[in-house]
Amino acid sequence: MAKRTGEKYEAIIDAAIRVIAENGYHNAQVSKIAREAKVADGTIYLYFENKDDMLISLFNEKMGAFIETVREATARVDSPSDQLRELMRLHFAQLEENPKMAIVTQIELRQSNRKVRQGIAETLKKYMDVIDDIIRSGIEQGIFRPDVDIRVARRMIFGTLDETVTSWIMNGCKYSLMDQVDPIHRLFLDGMGKEAPLQRDAHSEKEGNA
Amino acid sequence: MAKRTGEKYEAIIDAAIRVIAENGYHNAQVSKIAREAKVADGTIYLYFENKDDMLISLFNEKMGAFIETVREATARVDSPSDQLRELMRLHFAQLEENPKMAIVTQIELRQSNRKVRQGIAETLKKYMDVIDDIIRSGIEQGIFRPDVDIRVARRMIFGTLDETVTSWIMNGCKYSLMDQVDPIHRLFLDGMGKEAPLQRDAHSEKEGNA
DNA sequence: AGAAATTGAATGAATGGTCATTCACTAAGG
DNA sequence: CCTTAGTGAATGACCATTCATTCAATTTCT
Structure with a gap:
């Protein structure tokens, strides 16, 4: 059976x-x-x-294939910065190409019950690991700051991609997601702040606040 | 009635x-x-x-009050960078203080039907506007780079906070959310890249890529 | 080879359980 | 005595899942 x-x-x-x-x-x-x-x-x-099993299979089948694609693509690139860009490009490309899949994974499947979400979480974890690997090698290669917390950075990256896609869907998939890759990548790497070392050190030095 | x-x-x-x-x-x-x-x-x-109306009211009632709190708190602070930190602190504090509310808004209400989500979206939009205002004045005051796209930055900020809270809940609310404020704030402002102007300019100058 | 028997994939009508919603009724206050 | 707020049992719609039945293909028998 x-x-x-x-x-x-x-x-x-x-x-x-x-x-x-x-x-x-x-x-x-x-x-x-x-x-x-x-x-x-x-x-x-x-x-x-049962129906739950069908939804879990749906997600794992499609997302699993996507993760494999990302793994292969990032392996072909050396710089972690470019690996990150590649991941973002694939993430957006995959969903832009297949908006129905995007709607299902970004919006509809989030309404599923506990069991479905658990089945999904396992696969999602693998995606997080891919992101973690990129960040880790970026730090090791001295491309990323040594003091970035991998988990914090991973949540920023995933959270931003996720919100970008959700917002794109909610607004009717009108604009191109791919156009967002470079601005977001730049934001990840350089931040939104003006170069102002003095201002930055002020925060990182005092640390504690009420 | x-x-x-x-x-x-x-x-x-x-x-x-x-x-x-x-x-x-x-x-x-x-x-x-x-x-x-x-x-x-x-x-x-x-x-x-009906039941939907109850859920929408629930969200609007609680989220509406929260947005008002954030508006007032950020108005008491001058620097957009600190306004952003204040917003993050309140966002995390609110949910850390009230984990049940956090579970409802972050996880459970996302499983609601189209109508509920529409009712929620309207209020959420107001929160986005608060974030936009902070970014805009940061740019105007020359604290943030003039070339950041407000919508892109807003999605990064909201997406990161949202993902951070969701992940915190999924892991059983074990650690303190508040500890994440400074690392995330630093990441938003300075990015994860090592200071390497040459590398950065390489991207921003050529722009197009296959 | 041709007939008969067996298999199991596929079907879709029927079932049973779950809930949101209703409404006839009650109770309390003025 | 009338109004208003509150009650909770009854209703009816909905839908996942089941299972008796069909039928085409394959195997076994003569």
């Missing part, structure tokens, strides 16, 4: 993406997905344990 | 926060919220149009 491959397996996953993106999570009934996949309701249960 | 004030009104909202935080959005039945508020199921419909 619950085959995890085959023509119908993929047809169902792709249909689920379309149905969820078009109708929203709460209106994505199993029967609607089945109809879109040109399959009977019951067939879905030959390929997935 | 649908009074939007009174003792019970607040009791219901507070009960909803507790029930949703403890049971998750999908197990927060109206009857459970009513019981927690020591009120009959039907009473909820004297104060709210």
Whole structure:
């Protein structure tokens, strides 16, 4: 029971993406997905344990492939700064190319229940690890400041990409995400502050505040 | 019909926060919220149009008050850099102080349907405006680089704070959010890159890339 | 080869459980 | 005695999941 491959397996996953993106999570009934996949309701249960399992598989299948792509692409680049840019480009490209997938992962799947979110979290963790690796080698190679906290930087990077995409979707996918790569990359590397060493040292020296 | 004030009104909202935080959005039945508020199921419909309306009111009520606090606090500070720090401190303080509220706004309410999210978006927009104002005056006062795109910077700021809080919750609220204020603030202002003007100019000068 | 038996993928109507919402009723205050 | 706030059992809509049934393909038998 619950085959995890085959023509119908993929047809169902792709249909689920379309149905969820078009109708929203709460209106994505199993029967609607089945109809879109040109399959009977019951067939879905030959390929997935239940609806949750289908959603988790959907995410892991697509996100897993994406992470592999990012791993390969960043491995082909030397500078961690460029690796970061490459990751951002792929992140945006992937979602810009496939807005329905973007809607599903950025908006709709976040409405899922605890179990689904747990199944998703594991895969997401792998993406975080890719980001961590880039930051770590940036520090080791002396490209990034040695005192950046990897976890803090990772949350900034992921949080910014995520918010950028969410906001893009919420505004109807009108502009190009790819145009944002360089401004964001610059912001990550150089910050928004004017070069003013004195001002900066003032903060980092006193540290404690009420 | 649908009074939007009174003792019970607040009791219901507070009960909803507790029930949703403890049971998750999908197990927060109206009857459970009513019981927690020591009120009959039907009473909820004297104060709210329907369940959605209750959730939207919950968010707007609490978030609205928070935004007002931030507005007042940042108005008492001159430097946009410190205004930004103040906003971050309040953002983290508010959620650290009230983890149940944090769970509801960061995790559970994101599972709501389209209508709820729309109701929420409007209030969230006001928060974005506060962030925009800080960035804008930072640029005007020459504290921030004149070429930062306000929208890009805003998404970085909000996205980072949001991801930081979500990650804090997902890991069981074990560490202090407040400790993150300075490292993040530093990252926003100075970036993660080592001071290397030559490297930076390389990017900003050529611009286009395949 | 042809007939008969077996398999199991696929079907989709029926089921059962869950909840948001309603409304006929009660109680308290003026 | 009338009004208003509050009650909670009953209702009805919704939907994931099940399972008896179909049917095409494959295997076994004569």
